[in-house]
Every structure is written in structure tokens, then in C-alpha cells.
Amino acid sequence: xxxxxxxxxxxxxxxxxxxxxxxxxxxxxxxxxxxxxxxxxxxxxxxxxxxxxxxxxxxxxxxxxxxxxxxxxxxxxxxxxxxxxxxxxxxxxxxxxxxxxxxxxxxxxxxxxxxxxxxxxxxxxxxxxxxxxxxxxxxxxxxxxxxxxxxxxxxxxxxxxxxxxxxxxxxxxxxxxxxxxxxxxxxxxxxxxxxxxxxxxxxx
Amino acid sequence: xxxxxxxxxxxxxxxxxxxxxxxxxxxxxxxxxxxxxxxxxxxxxxxxxxxxxxxxxxxxxxxxxxxxxxxxxxxxxxxxxxxxxxxxxxxxxxxxxxxxxxxxxxxxxxxxxxxxxxxxxxxxxxxxxxxxxxxxxxxxxxxxxxxxxxxxxxxxxxxxxxxxxxxxxxxxxxxxxxxxxxxxxxxxxxxxxxxxxxxxxxxx
DNA sequence: GTCTATAGCATGATAGAC
DNA sequence: GTCTATCATGCTATAGAC
Numbered sequence: 001x002x003x004x005x006x007x008x009x010x011x012x013x014x015x016x017x018x019x020x021x022x023x024x025x026x027x028x029x030x031x032x033x034x035x036x037x038x039x040x041x042x043x044x045x046x047x048x049x050x051x052x053x054x055x056x057x058x059x060x061x062x063x064x065x066x067x068x069x070x071x072x073x074x075x076x077x078x079x080x081x082x083x084x085x086x087x088x089x090x091x092x093x094x095x096x097x098x099x100x101x102x103x104x105x106x107x108x109x110x111x112x113x114x115x116x117x118x119x120x121x122x123x124x125x126x127x128x129x130x131x132x133x134x135x136x137x138x139x140x141x142x143x144x145x146x147x148x149x150x151x152x153x154x155x156x157x158x159x160x161x162x163x164x165x166x167x168x169x170x171x172x173x174x175x176x177x178x179x180x181x182x183x184x185x186x187x188x189x190x191x192x193x194x195x196x197x198x199x200x201x202x203x204x
Numbered sequence: 205x206x207x208x209x210x211x212x213x214x215x216x217x218x219x220x221x222x223x224x225x226x227x228x229x230x231x232x233x234x235x236x237x238x239x240x241x242x243x244x245x246x247x248x249x250x251x252x253x254x255x256x257x258x259x260x261x262x263x264x265x266x267x268x269x270x271x272x273x274x275x276x277x278x279x280x281x282x283x284x285x286x287x288x289x290x291x292x293x294x295x296x297x298x299x300x301x302x303x304x305x306x307x308x309x310x311x312x313x314x315x316x317x318x319x320x321x322x323x324x325x326x327x328x329x330x331x332x333x334x335x336x337x338x339x340x341x342x343x344x345x346x347x348x349x350x351x352x353x354x355x356x357x358x359x360x361x362x363x364x365x366x367x368x369x370x371x372x373x374x375x376x377x378x379x380x381x382x383x384x385x386x387x388x389x390x391x392x393x394x395x396x397x398x399x400x401x402x403x404x405x406x407x408x
Numbered sequence: 409g410t411c412t413a414t415a416g417c418a419t420g421a422t423a424g425a426c
Numbered sequence: 427g428t429c430t431a432t433c434a435t436g437c438t439a440t441a442g443a444c
Contacts, residue, residue: 007409029323031235035438047411050439108323115316118381119233131381155397159390163371163398166378166391170370173377177322177335186363187370193359194367194398211427239420251429254421 086196151201355405
């Protein structure tokens with residue numbers, strides 16, 4: 001009988017460490033995400049770290065990539081095809097806010113991590129990609145909405161998508177600060193009301 | 205002749221250290237703002253730190269308070285009284301973006317610092333105050349615009365103020381990521397166009 | 409692959425001479 | 427008040443036994 005841990009593939013280890021890193025991040029913030037804290041949270045010896053990730057920034061990159069995938073999946077999970085444009089916009093902005101509300105501590109920590117990534121030359125591409133992917137996804141949705149020809153947008157989809165992403169971001173940021181559900185709902189309702197003026201057609 | 209530094213009031217020293225902290229913050233990010241880096245940048249011995257600030261968070265507090273004052277002053281510096289509502293909104297959102305554009309490195313670093321402040325129980329009140337002060341200032345402006353009775357808002361000023369702050373925040377965040385001036389201008393123009401639909405009156 | 413031990417360095421904070 | 431020297435701790439990363 002040895003105390004040696006079972007063999008696991010490096011990829012499994014990496015996932016395990018990313019999980020642990022997210023947990024530390026949520027509970028104690030970016031500054032507390034040290035190689036020691038992560039391995040300790042994962043229940044692994046410290047030495048594990050450096051044969052799974054070359055450096056600490058490499059772990060951050062893995063965390064950001066994981067986050068990007070989950071956030072994209074969550075943001076567009078609900079189907080709003082049956083709704084009128086204004087209600088769809090409300091639903092979309094609310095869905096984004098809901099992911100923030102579902103786990104504010106993680107959302108707050110991810111803001112910290114993204115801020116760090118934007119400054120780190122080795123991580124900027126992940127931050128870039130995250131924004132691009134978001135705008136592109138929103139734009140694709142906006143264009144799909146007009147496929148049935150019942151209405152059209154009176155503004156370029158790209159610009160409208162950027163506006164909606166900026167709104168979703170700003171509203172979530174504000175909510176993270178004051179946790180005021182009613183105010184956030186009112187802001188979203190007003191945003192949807194004004195944005196719906198860009199609809200031209202029978203459904204408007 | 206001694207090498208001893210001249211006496212300066214503690215308040216002067218504190219200002220000196222806050223300046224240095226902002227410089228380090230801008231150049232190397234939050235993680236690089238150590239007591240040693242700050243005193244060294246200020247050209248002062250390390251020991252200076254702890255008789256000006258009790259702890260490092262106390263320095264961060266001072267930096268945030270300074271930042272709040274300068275940001276508020278800059279954001280509402282330009283007088284837009286002569287403009288119609290839509291142009292005023294464009295001017296306001298552009299003014300906010302311009303402070304970001306004038307010094308992106310500092311803006312990026314302050315995002316990091318605010319993210320940290322939102323998580324630190326000892327600094328949350330500064331972050332709270334910053335948001336409240338911003339919304340209140342925008343709301344005051346919105347209400348002042350209707351003083352001449354030439355138009356009125358068809359939405360509550362508080363909600364409209366929150367919407368505009370969320371927009372300004374989201375637009376600046378997006379610009380910090382892609383540095384796309386044209387896209388930011390288009391987003392602001394569209395935001396102003398939709399928001400101006402909330403104007404009821406002769407000036408609309 | 410797995411783990412222990414440790415190198416090598418930076419940190420926040422303090423003690424104590426002047 | 428001012429400054430030097432230092433303490434105790436924590437960090438990333440690596441070397442090397444198994």
C-alpha cells in the first residue's frame with residue numbers, strides 16, 4: 001500500500017485545477033489565486049501545478065477559456081422566438097443579468113480576472129475573443145429575428161449588437177454594485193422600450 | 205549637512221504616495237502596487253509608507269477617493285446647455301468615453317482597482333459611493349435640462365440616469381477592449397437616438 | 409507521473425537608532 | 427518625523443527521490 005495518488009491524465013488534472021482555481025477566485029479574489037491555494041483546494045500536492053500548467057498565467061488562460069464557453073452557453077440558452085422584439089430584448093438582457101445574479105461572487109471575481117487579462121500581453125487575446133464572440137452572437141440573434149420578414153431593424157445589426165452588449169454589461173455591473181433588482185429591472189425595461197423604437201414593421 | 209529629508213506634513217506625503225501609487229497602477233497594474241514599489245516611485249524610503257498609511261488597503265482607499273473626485277469633475281466639465289436633448293446625450297456619453305481615451309492605461313488599471321475594491325469589505329463603501337454619486341450627478345443634469353419647460357422626460361429621471369450610466373460604462377468597457385473609435389461613436393449615436401425618444405415636447 | 413523539499417526572492421509590517 | 431535594517435511569511439518555480 002502506497003500513499004501515491006492514482007494516475008490521472010494531465011487533462012483531468014488540468015480540469016481539476018481549473019475547478020479549484022474558480023473556487024478560490026470566487027471565495028477570495030484574484031490575488032488569492034496562488035499556485036499553492038489552487039493545488040491545496042484541489043486536494044493535490046503543490047508540485048502537481050507545474051506539470052499541468054507551465055506558469056500561473058497559463059492557468060488563468062485556462063480559467064478564462066472555460067468561463068467563455070460556459071458564459072456563452074448560458075447567455076443564449078433560453079428560446080425567445082415566440083416573443084415580440086421589445087420582449088425579446090428584455091428577455092435577453094434579463095438572461096445576462098440572471099447569470100450574474102445566480103452567482104454574484106463568481107461574477108465579481110471574473111471582473112477582476114478579466115481586468116487583469118486585459119493588461120497582461122499574454123492573455124489579451126482571450127479577452128479580445130470574449131468580447132468579439134459576444135457581439136457576434138448577439139448580432140446573429142438579431143439577424144435571425146428578422147428572418148420571417150415581419151419586421152426589420154432601422155439600425156445596422158453590428159451597431160445594435162454592440163449597444164445591447166454594452167447595455168448588458170453596464171446593467172450587470174451596476175447590479176453587482178447595488179444589488180437592486182427593481183432598479184435593474186426598470187433599467188432593462190427602459191432599455192428595451194427605447195431599443196424597440198428601432199423596429200420597423202408589423203411586429204413593432 | 206545631513207541626508208535627512210526635509211520635513212513635510214503627513215498630508216503632503218500622503219498625496220505624494222497617492223501620486224506614485226497611481227503611476228505604478230497605470231504602468232504595471234494592481235498587482236504591482238506594493239508598498240515598496242510605491243515608496244520607491246515616490247523617491248522615498250520604504251519606511252515612509254507606514255506612518256502615512258496604516259495599511260495597504262488604506263492607500264487604495266485614498267487612491268479611489270482621489271479618482272472619484274477627478275472623474276466626477278472631468279465627466280461634467282463641458283457645458284452642453286445650448287444643445288438639443290439627443291446631442292446632449294451624445295455629448296455626455298462622448299465626454300465619458302473621452303476621459304477613458306485620454307488615458308487608457310489608467311482607465312484599465314482603475315477597472316482592476318475598482319474590481320478589487322468591490323470585493324474588499326473595507327473598501328466597498330468607496331465603490332458604493334462612486335456609483336451612487338455618478339447616477340445622482342447624471343440625474344441632476346437630466347432634471348436641470350427640463351427646467352426651461354421646453355420638454356419633459358417620459359421616463360423617471362432616476363431610471364434614465366441609471367440607463368445612461370450603464371451605457372457610458374458599457375461603451376467605455378467595449379472601447380477599452382477593441383479601441384475602435386468608429387464603432388464606439390456609432391454605438392453612442394444609436395444610444396442617443398433611441399434615448400431621445402423619451403423626450404416629449406417642442407425640443408424633441 | 410508523482411511527490412517532497414527547497415531554492416531564491418518579494419512581500420507587509422515593525423523595531424529602534426537618530 | 428525620518429530612515430535603516432530586519433522579521434516572518436508567502437510566493438513561483440525547480441531539483442531530484444521514488
